[in-house]
Each structure stands twice: as structure tokens, then as C-alpha cells.
Amino acid sequence: MNEIIFFGWNNYPKLFKNGEFAIKKPIQFKFENENEKQIKQISTGRFSTIFLFENGKAIEYLNKNDSNQNPEKIQIEENIQKVSVGVQNEAILTKEGNVFAKGKDINPNNPKEFINISSLIEDTNDRIIQDIVSGRYAIYLLTSNQNAYGIGSNRYGQLGFDSKALPKTEKPILMMKNVSKIFSGNTSNHVFILNSNQELFGCGWNQKGQLGLGESRKEETKIQKLTKIQNIPKGKIIDIKCGNDYSIMLIENQNENPKRKLYSCGNYQLNGLGKSLFTREFTEIKSSLFENDDNIIDFSVGNDHTLILTSNSKLIxxxxxxxxxxxxxxxxNQLIPIQIELPKLRFNEDISNYHISCGYQKSFIYYSPRPFSNLEEDLIKLFERKEFCNISFKTENGEIIEAHKLILKYRLNQNQN
Incomplete structure (x- = not known):
């Protein structure tokens, strides 16, 4: 039971064969095979889109240069955990911790062939990968030992080294140790790295102030060494998404209402602040649309557009x-946040399990529920009816478990199918 909504640039690849070049109203996307398993993730760049399913398989739609612009559809038979697509690269993380990637900056001799880039890490004890993030021309790896590596183009200093001395690398280069998270974007040439002490560092292209380093660094268009970002808003960094020349940060602060707020830096035309200047430090995005009863569930950044989903089903x-x-x-174009009319969602009661994926001039909204626990699996086996009341009880270790009617109904339907 998938639900995928699409709007934007219907080209490279053309996902709707008979659709317009620009799809301006959100419409449902359906696979040719209606028996596909539950969607887990969508990652989309400029020339390709990958759909990952819960069963660990993926379908990739590629640009195909024919007169009808029909996409090339490839089934990827791997035990896949995550996918990540940039402008000129793609990466696949398997459940075993291996990373297969392709692209002209990754494998120049055969850019369409996937190679195991995790096996190229010099330290053989550091080859199990926990997370992957694609930039525009580079790919970043977070290992199980909490070390960050980069591979691909360094022309903008996005690998943290002098771009003249090291314009690109076909082997992963160690960027930082003791790393918690890596943040970048499929069209960006800059990267942020959060260490285990919750300190944020960044490097790469900074022409529009998209690294948030402040006015004192405004003359530096390339930051070629990982540099600590000062004046970070108070709270826990949940996520950072990077566009071509701006960045958006999601901060959670339990002592404020709403608890989650968005902050932006970079090009004024695209950062949602409605101001005619560059914001070279992270500045709060304020709007009447973010009311006190709202909480930001998910957000995504494309090349130069941003979408936000709130807990009361607002798309902004x-x-x-x-x-x-x-x-x-x-x-x-919209310089300040506006509310967008969503089509009727099949699982609107379960809005927290909807996600957004923005790529190069295109957008997806999709339903991807969290994996079910063993306890929920057992509850489903106990009941044969299609309707359930909410069940709430305490386990032996004191954990409160809630088995929601919607989740149980959905899982039962999945099992019956």
C-alpha cells in the first residue's frame, strides 16, 4: 500500500509519459507493477530518481535520450538500507554496511557502473558504513566507528582540502573523527559535519553565505578546511538540508513552543526570510503559518526550493x-513561506509517517511507516477483526506501548494482501 505524490519538473527522467513538462499540481504517482512492496525512501537528483522498498530492493528511473524521453527503468537487486542521489553521482548503502556508488567523479573510466567505494577506505577496520549522504559532485560516508569520509569532486573545497592540490579523489578521504551526523544536499557544493560533542563544522562553496560563518568570512567563496560554525541557535540540531546556495537547519528546544524551529542562511531570494539581503548567519524563518500548535515533521530542500510538513497536515x-x-x-516564485493545498491523503491520521524528498526542480511526498516492533507483530496475530480500539499498556521494563487502531488495521491489510 504505497502513496507517492509528485509535482514539478517531469523530465530527466520523465516519470509521467503522457504528463506535461511542468506538473504544477500534486498528483499521485503509481508504479506499473501495483504489487510493489511498501516504499521506504525516495531519493531524486537531476537525471535520476531511486525508489527504495522495505524489502531491500530498489527501482531506478534514469534519463534516456530518446525522442519520447521515456525513462530507463532498472531493478536493483540488493539488500539495500539507504539510497542517495546527487546531480552526478548515486550511492547505495547495503544492510551489511557496504556502499556502492557511480558517477563521473567516482568512477571516471565507467561512470555508469556501480563500484564498492567502502572497500577503498585505507583503514580496513573502518569499512563498515553507517550512513551515506550525496552532495552535488561528492559523496560522504559515516562509518560505524563514527568517522566521516568524502569521495569525488573537491573543486569547491567540499572535501575539506585545498582544491588546487586535491581537485578530486577516487578513494574516500578521512575528513573528521568522532562524528555524529553529516549533512549536505543533492545539488549543493558544501557540507556540514556534527561531531560527538554537538559542535558543527562546515566547508565548501560559500559565495552566498550558505555555510553560516558570518560577515567576517564573506570574502571567502571557498572554505577549504572544516571550520567551526559559531552562533548556532540554542537547542538540538535535528537536521540540516542544503540547496545550491542556501542551508536550512531544524532545531529542537524542549523549553520553547513550538519545540521545533527552522533557521536559514544563504541567498535571500530562496531562504524564506523575505529580506533583500544575504543572511550569512543562521536566522529563524518566521511565519504566521508556524502556529503554536504546529510541529515540523519533515522538510526537504531541492536546488532552490523548500517544502515543509507540519503535524497538523500543513504543507508549506x-x-x-x-x-x-x-x-x-x-x-x-515565492520569497516567503506559503501554504500549499495537499491532495487528500490516504493515511492522513498517520501524518507523522509522511516524508518529503525534493530534487532538482521536482518534489515527492510519500508515506513510509516506521518498522513494526515484535510486540505489534504479536498483537496483530492475536486479533482477527478489521477494527481495533487503541491499546495502551506498560511492559516489564516500564515502557509505555500504544498499539494504534490505524497501524494495526494497516498491518492487517498488508498481511492479507
Whole structure:
């Protein structure tokens, strides 16, 4: 039972054969094979889109240069945990911790062939990968030992080294140790790394102030060494998404209402602040749309547009909209956040399990529920009816378990199918 909604640039690849070049109103995307398993993740770049399913398999749609612009569809038969697509690279993380990637900056001799880049890490004890993140021309790896590596192009200093001395690398280069998270974007040439002490560092392209380093660094278009980001908003960094020339940070602070807030730096036209200047430090995005009863569930950044989903089912967006990638039914750019009309969602009661994936001038909203626990599996086996009341009880270790009617109904339907 998938639900995938698409809007924006219907090209490279053309996902709707008979659809318009620019799909301005959100519409349902359906696979040719209706028996596909539950969707887990969507990652989309400029020339390809990968759909990952819960069964560990994936389908990749590639640009195909024919007269009808029909996409090339490839089934990837791997035990896949995560996928990540940039402008000119793609990476696949398997459940065993191996990373297979392709792209002209990754494998210049055969850019369409996947190679195991995790096996190229010099330290053989550091080859189990925990997470992957694609930038525009580089790929970043987080190992199980909490070390960050980068591979690919370094032309903007996005690997943390002098780009003249090291313009690119075909082997992963150690960037930082004791790392908690890596943040970048499929169209960005800059990267952020959060260490185990919750200190944030960044490097790469900084022409529009997208690294948030402040006015004192405004003359430096390339930051070629990982540099600590000062004046970070108070709270826990949940996520950072990077566009071409701006960045958006999600901060959670338990002592404030709403608990989650968005902050932006970079190009003023695309950062949602509605100001005619560059913001070279992370500044809060304020809007009447973010009311006290809202909580940000998910957000995503494309090349130069942003979409946000809140807990009361509001879809909010701003930025470039020439291809309808904001879903506003027109092509008018939006400098400040506006609310976008969502189509009727099949699982609206379960809004926290919806996700957003923005790529190069295109957008997806999709339903991807969290994996079920063993206890929930056992509860499903106990009941034969299609309707359930909510069940709440305490386990031996004091954990409160809630078995929601919607989740149980959904799982039962999945099992029956």
C-alpha cells in the first residue's frame, strides 16, 4: 500500500509519459507493477530518481535520450538500507554496511557502473558504513566507528582540502573523527559535519553565505578546511538540508513552543526570510503559518526550493517555482513561506509517517511507516477483526506501548494482501 505524490519538473527522467513538462499540481504517482512492496525512501537528483522498498530492493528511473524521453527503468537487486542521489553521482548503502556508488567523479573510466567505494577506505577496520549522504559532485560516508569520509569532486573545497592540490579523489578521504551526523544536499557544493560533542563544522562553496560563518568570512567563496560554525541557535540540531546556495537547519528546544524551529542562511531570494539581503548567519524563518500548535515533521530542500510538513497536515513551501515544484498550480516564485493545498491523503491520521524528498526542480511526498516492533507483530496475530480500539499498556521494563487502531488495521491489510 504505497502513496507517492509528485509535482514539478517531469523530465530527466520523465516519470509521467503522457504528463506535461511542468506538473504544477500534486498528483499521485503509481508504479506499473501495483504489487510493489511498501516504499521506504525516495531519493531524486537531476537525471535520476531511486525508489527504495522495505524489502531491500530498489527501482531506478534514469534519463534516456530518446525522442519520447521515456525513462530507463532498472531493478536493483540488493539488500539495500539507504539510497542517495546527487546531480552526478548515486550511492547505495547495503544492510551489511557496504556502499556502492557511480558517477563521473567516482568512477571516471565507467561512470555508469556501480563500484564498492567502502572497500577503498585505507583503514580496513573502518569499512563498515553507517550512513551515506550525496552532495552535488561528492559523496560522504559515516562509518560505524563514527568517522566521516568524502569521495569525488573537491573543486569547491567540499572535501575539506585545498582544491588546487586535491581537485578530486577516487578513494574516500578521512575528513573528521568522532562524528555524529553529516549533512549536505543533492545539488549543493558544501557540507556540514556534527561531531560527538554537538559542535558543527562546515566547508565548501560559500559565495552566498550558505555555510553560516558570518560577515567576517564573506570574502571567502571557498572554505577549504572544516571550520567551526559559531552562533548556532540554542537547542538540538535535528537536521540540516542544503540547496545550491542556501542551508536550512531544524532545531529542537524542549523549553520553547513550538519545540521545533527552522533557521536559514544563504541567498535571500530562496531562504524564506523575505529580506533583500544575504543572511550569512543562521536566522529563524518566521511565519504566521508556524502556529503554536504546529510541529515540523519533515522538510526537504531541492536546488532552490523548500517544502515543509507540519503535524497538523500543513504543507508549506517557498523558493523557485518555474516548473511547479512548489505544487501551487502556477509557476510564481515565492520569497516567503506559503501554504500549499495537499491532495487528500490516504493515511492522513498517520501524518507523522509522511516524508518529503525534493530534487532538482521536482518534489515527492510519500508515506513510509516506521518498522513494526515484535510486540505489534504479536498483537496483530492475536486479533482477527478489521477494527481495533487503541491499546495502551506498560511492559516489564516500564515502557509505555500504544498499539494504534490505524497501524494495526494497516498491518492487517498488508498481511492479507
Amino acid at each position: 513551501g517557498f523558493g523557485y517555482n518555474a516548473y511547479g515544484q512548489l505544487g501551487t498550480e502556477d509557476t510564481k
